[in-house]
Amino acid sequence: MRVVDIIQNKRDGRELNEKEISFLLDNYQENKVPDYQMSAFLMSVYFNGMTKNELKIFTEKMVNSGDVIKFQGIDKFLIDKHSTGGVGDKTTIALAGLFAALDIGTAKLSGRGLGHTGGTIDKFEAIPGFSFPQTKEELIKMVNTTGTGIMGASENVVPLDKKIYALRDVTATVQSIHLIASSIMSKKLAVYADGLILDVKVGSGAFMKNLDEARKLSNAMLDIGDSFNRKVVTILTNMDEPLGFAVGNANEIIEAIETLKGRGPKDFTDLIETIVGMALKLKGDVDSLEEGIKKVHKVIKNGEALKYLKEFISYSGGNGELVDDYSLLPTAKFELRLFSKTSGWVKEINAEEIGKAGMILGAGRATKIDIIDYAVGINLNKKVGDKVEVGELLAIIHYNNDKNLKTSEKMIENSYSYSQTKTIPKNVILEINSVNI
Ligand code: URA
Numbered sequence: 464m465r466v467v468d469i470i471q472n473k474r475d476g477r478e479l480n481e482k483e484i485s486f487l488l489d490n491y492q493e494n495k496v497p498d499y500q501m502s503a504f505l506m507s508v509y510f511n512g513m514t515k516n517e518l519k520i521f522t523e524k525m526v527n528s529g530d531v532i533k534f535q536g537i538d539k540f541l542i543d544k545h546s547t548g549g550v551g552d553k554t555t556i557a558l559a560g561l562f563a564a565l566d567i568g569t570a571k572l573s574g575r576g577l578g579h580t581g582g583t584i585d586k587f588e589a590i591p592g593f594s595f596p597q598t599k600e601e602l603i604k605m606v607n608t609t610g611t612g613i614m615g616a617s618e619n620v621v622p623l624d625k626k627i628y629a630l631r632d633v634t635a636t637v638q639s640i641h642l643i644a645s646s647i648m649s650k651k652l653a654v655y656a657d658g659l660i661l662d663v664k665v666g667s668g669a670f671m672k673n674l675d676e677a678r679k680l681s682n683a684m685l686d687i688g689d690s691f692n693r694k695v696v697t698i699l700t701n702m703d704e705p706l707g708f709a710v711g712n713a714n715e716i717i718e719a720i721e722t723l724k725g726r727g728p729k730d731f732t733d734l735i736e737t738i739v740g741m742a743l744k745l746k747g748d749v750d751s752l753e754e755g756i757k758k759v760h761k762v763i764k765n766g767e768a769l770k771y772l773k774e775f776i777s778y779s780g781g782n783g784e785l786v787d788d789y790s791l792l793p794t795a796k797f798e799l800r801l802f803s804k805t806s807g808w809v810k811e812i813n814a815e816e817i818g819k820a821g822m823i824l825g826a827g828r829a830t831k832i833d834i835i836d837y838a839v840g841i842n843l844n845k846k847v848g849d850k851v852e853v854g855e856l857l858a859i860i861h862y863n864n865d866k867n868l869k870t871s872e873k874m875i876e877n878s879y880s881y882s883q884t885k886t887i888p889k890n891v892i893l894e895i896n897s898v899n900i
Contacts, residue, residue: 711840
């Protein structure tokens with residue numbers, strides 16, 4: 464078998480078989496296929512896509528390129544909620560309380576943030592003293608005690624994805640729907656969960672800029688989930704503006720806590736209600752999303768969700784009292800209030816720009832080695848659909864170092880676009896699809 468023939472088959476639109484895909488990927492992993500041939504193959508996939516069967520084989524090879532983890536000794540129904548990366552996405556923090564209150568478990572590996580989107584691990588680490596488990600055994604104990612177990616992503620889970628992703632990054636092939644789908648799904652399938660919930664972000668701050676692309680990604684991930692006989696839900700959600708008002712780390716923890724107190728922003732509240740409602744449906748506790756959402760309302764109202772989040776924080780070395788005393792979180796020394804120079808109705812807030820505006824002040828990482836300042840963040844005061852007058856408060860920047868302050872301020876201002884007629888915010892939930900439930 465020759466790699467050049469495999470590339471040619473893919474280039475000419477012929478379906479590859481298991482032998483061809485295995486030959487290519489095994490040899491690439493062992494450095495026997497050079498990057499230039501793999502690049503040509505990836506570009507052919509970019510243009511021609513993969514069939515459902517090719518996707519299955521490709522993803523299976525990715526999964527088996529490293530450790531496949533099944534946590535033993537967890538007696539909970541395990542849900543892995545994954546987001547394709549948004550701005551202001553503090554979902555996992557709120558889910559730690561909600562899932563536990565509703566007897567749903569989570570055992571997952573999570574990433575750190577890079578670029579304009581923040582990482583879940585970073586957000587939790589904004590809590591002084593908070594530490595993640597270092598071993599599988601610690602993680603299992605954590606899930607059995609608190610319902611939630613999260614640890615940093617291991618180097619040896621889907622190592623082939625790291626190698627291929629690095630190549631995609633420099634060959635303009637990151638944006639291939641099928642390569643994204645297999646990259647995400649391989650990492651999800653390598654760590655066992657009873658059900659997967661995939662939040663596919665759509666809009667200015669997301670990988671998928673429009674609904675059509677997001678649907679294609681969602682379908683590809685559902686196809687892969689189906690091939691592996693997994694229960695999978697995809698939720699397409701709006702990212703034409705950041706999620707909620709807070710973008711940063713400590714401030715996002717506060718917003719997640721406020722949401723568990725029933726005082727959260729509408730978009731974020733709708734999102735977590737839907738995710739947890741669908742999780743209950745996946746688990747078989749309810750027949751409909753509406754029934755699931757009622758259960759969510761109950762554990763927010765009776766304080767159970769907050770109580771479990773407090774326990775989770777304490778278990779992880781943080782001070783659980785912070786759920787009622789936000790001064791226990793890092794606070795920035797300075798704040799800058801941004802006032803609007805325009806009037807009108809907010810039409811869109813470019814989420815990527817807001818994410819970057821926070822990142823250049825220290826709320827995120829431009830490179831892997833950057834150190835995060837957890838106290839830094841942006842709190843928006845106006846969202847899509849709001850009426851704004853000249854001189855009204857648009858946003859507050861919390862910062863410790865004014866090095867990039869002027870640029871950040873400009874970026875926030877420019878990220879707002881206005882209409883002179885009333886605008887209606889999009890529902891955060893755009894579409895829900897599933898397989899095997
Ligand atoms: N996220 C991933 O994990 N992989 C991709 O290819 C794109 C986004």
